Amino acid sequence: TEQTLVLIKPDGVQRGLVGDVINRIERKGLTLAALELREVTVELASAHYAEHSERPFFGDLLEFITSAPVVAMVVEGDRAIAAFRQLAGGTDPVEKAAPGTIRGDFGLATQFNIVHGSDSPESAAREISLWFPSLNS
Numbered sequence: 825t826e827q828t829l830v831l832i833k834p835d836g837v838q839r840g841l842v843g844d845v846i847n848r849i850e851r852k853g854l855t856l857a858a859l860e861l862r863e864v865t866v867e868l869a870s871a872h873y874a875e876h877s878e879r880p881f882f883g884d885l886l887e888f889i890t891s892a893p894v895v896a897m898v899v900e901g902d903r904a905i906a907a908f909r910q911l912a913g914g915t916d917p918v919e920k921a922a923p924g925t926i927r928g929d930f931g932l933a934t935q936f937n938i939v940h941g942s943d944s945p946e947s948a949a950r951e952i953s954l955w956f957p958s959l960n961s
């Protein structure tokens with residue numbers, strides 16, 4: 825079994841998509857190991873997105889992710905990392921995410937693509953310890 829960090833970003837929370845996203849996770853057969861609605865500090869957001877610090881959209885990304893509460897979750901199950909990325913769909917909700925995925929069904933802009941999911945076991949371990957330091961696995 826594997827764990828992945830999932831975020832429902834401010835756009836997903838504000839649009840009332842929390843229940844739908846959790847429903848898709850549960851119907852897939854994945855389970856919740858931790859879940860919290862929380863405000864994101866600039867420090868946490870910068871650490872989470874450190875790999876993008878040189879990208880032109882980094883400022884906008886930090887501003888967006890700290891603008892309103894997010895739902896942070898640790899999602900668990902067989903191949904949880906790939907399974908959640910399949911549910912999420914590609915980064916660009918129009919060009920890359922297929923209909924039937926979270927982003928494909930609900931998104932129009934890459935900046936407002938509703939969810940985040942860890943992209944590798946290394947990222948998952950790093951992100952889970954960042955968001956849920958009290959969980960040890």
Ligand code: ATP
Nearest residue numbers: 876881885914915934935936937939940941942943
């Ligand atoms: P995430 O890490 O949120 O799951 P991802 O792995 O699909 O997304 P990344 O390439 O890691 O995509 O980009 C991280 C996030 O940065 C994206 O989800 C999106 O919110 C934002 N982002 C990426 N590219 C752009 C862009 N060109 N313009 C604005 N925002 C972007």
